[in-house]
Amino acid sequence: MSTRTTIQFPSHGEQCTGWLYLPETTTPPPVIVMGHGLGSVRTMRLDAYAERFVAAGYACLVFDYRHFGDSEGQPRQLLDIARQRSDFAAALAYARSLPSVDGTRLVVWGTSFGGGHAIAVAAEDGHASAVIAQCPFTSGLASGLAIPAWTSTRLMALAIIDQIRGAVGATPLLVPTAGAPGTVALMTAPDAEEGYLNLVPADGAGGFDNRAAARISLHLMRDFPGRRAAEITAPILFAVCETDSVAPAGPTLKYARTAPAGEIKLYPEGHFDIYVGEPFERVVADQLDFLARTVPAN
Template sequence: MTTRATIQFPSHGEQCTGWLYLPATATTATPPPVIVMGHGLGSVRTMRLDAYAERFAAAGYACLVFDYRHFGESEGQPRQLLDITKQREDFASALAYARSLSSVDGTRLVVWGTSFGGGHAIAVAADDGHASAVIAQCPFTSGLASGMAVPPWTSVRLTTLGIVDQIRGLLGAAPLLVPTAGAPGTVALMTAPDAEDGYLNLVPADGAGGFDNRAAARISLHLLRDTPGRRAAEITAPILFAVCDADSVAPAGPTLKYARTAPAGEIKLYPEGHFEIYVGEPFERVVADQLDFLARTVPAE
């Protein structure tokens, strides 16, 4: 039987909280490969990452699923501070922690990220240079492309609020929070027609995980300049890009362009939108494809 334990690991003076899944086949003599999994924009690990981890663990893989600092059950003040550099530091700290465990084989490590975490996975794997494989699911690869998907008036209002929030941060005041996902026409980081319902549909019914549909507005000043997709060309390990054709948040075009620069890249296309592949039949297809990729590149046995 798969086991799941709550764990903590240090990241730059604070503690990140997560889960460690161990497959039933795990033994001290033959520790399993480990998949380190990062969630998306403003999310927490309970927003369907457990569903993926359970499938991977059933196939013989250990999984380390964690919350970034300032979110969910991890430490970090102020809360809901969405900081690209800090989140990538946390991802790197999670890799280091996984490699320190005797219960897993840290020499067979897979970096897995979805949405905003998919961009992190690309950047962190490029920096790390020792991952056995990488999976980037509907990844954020171009801040400019994602920004162009936001209506101009919404962008102007977000930028204004971002400047105010940045000043508040410099003065030591509490962050100015904006919704992470909102209805079209509202001021939120994601306002595509499918964003609010699709995003909130990932939150567990019991509300577990400490999710809050808000983030510090200052992130709006930094998203446009972030282009993790450019780092794909530096990753020599096998990397699977799971791309949604109808992605309204992380447009497929730039992602496909960057994916084709990866020396050992593979691309799987799905007709669904950004939030649809986490649930139902689309989820089953994407998990099956990822398990096939894992079996070929980092076999569990």
């Protein structure tokens, strides 16, 4: 038997909203702090992972970044790398403050864009017991080069306009987070739109909006969170999709090999496939095996 409670924690004067999953145990369990990917909210299948982890005896803290989902932050849909990593760090601090969990046994878990955050935040934090980076964004240059040139050119033009709008306090210029090939969106790979939207629950719960402020395009290609893998001495599992169209596997594997206690699991699927169905089952099984070996629940 487990419980799920809606919680809030502060991040730079605003409140992030999340869920706290607690297993039925006699002693405080290890806690897994979980952050999602580009423009995503916690209802987009993070609950499926958390349910498996809590069934195995782990507590889970699953949260929305500021400006997204049920968390505070204006303007809405502002995708800011530094702010999201600050929110992740605030989530770690909040988890460690909870008497219901063992904050000395904390796992940092991130997927996609959040996988890059998990690497960077765990490196900065220095006290995580383990890290799981699932199909992680590790190289902004590699992800940027995966976008067709025409789309990149249009995105950059819109990003500059949006940056100017932000500087004068105007509402953000929003672009689709995922769109069809040939359209102007942050992700336009053939599997991106269907795969991304397939993660949204049928009732649309959680304040999801398939749009983000265009200015993020000015910053993505200069971000290389994978470089910080070498600083993480805790066990870290890299779950890598070999045919990843959004976060190419090549750079991720290069960075993963620099982690002193890194492990790599390869999957033949694409970026969005491992959240559902049989691929999800394989990925979760591997992650539970990793957790049992590195941060046992009992």
